[in-house]
Amino acid sequence: MKRIATILITILALAIFAVGCASGAVDSAAVAADASNESAAVAATDDSASMDAAANGMMELTLEELKQYDGKNGNPAYVAVDGIIYDMTNVAAWKNGDHNGYSAGNDLTDIIKNKSPHGVKNLEGVPIVGKIVDG
Ligand code: HEM
DSSP, X not given: OHHHHHHHHHHHHHHHHHHHHHHHHHHHHHHHHHHHHHHHHHHOOSHHHHHHHHHTTOEEEOHHHHTTOBSOTTOOBEEEETTEEEXXXXXXXXXXXXXXXXXXXXXXXXXXXXXXXXXXXXXXXXXXXXXXXXX
């Protein structure tokens, strides 16, 4: 009798442990799915992604609207590259929104890729604040 009770308790303990593991796995899968959605939100262009972008506090600006973010008169300095809007406001080399003859408030994809000595690698670590939308 005692042996049967021990076996039953062992089975019960194993069952509780198994349920605990399974729900833990579901939780971490949900977190992973969330994280991948966030990073895709800026780059993607379909409708559901733009809703994600808005939900994440990301800006959606037309090229016309981008112009006001020129880094002058207290405005932030935003620059678009490949449809992504980068915040240059606190980049020392972009003081007052100017950098080697180029100004914030513009799409400088062609310049950074084909004219700058550094290319897009210098954008690593620069904060992303949104994306360009058609207007
Ligand atoms: C012909 C155009 C360009 C030239 C000659 C140029 C040149 C340079 C040089 C020499 C530096 C490092 C020295 C410094 O602090 O001034 C620099 C830094 C930087 N550039 Fe450019 N650049 C050009 C265009 C651009 C564009 C279009 C972007 C962005 C769209 C950009 C983004 C940056 C950033 C973010 C840094 C700072 C990197 C850091 O401090 O970690 N540049 N650039």
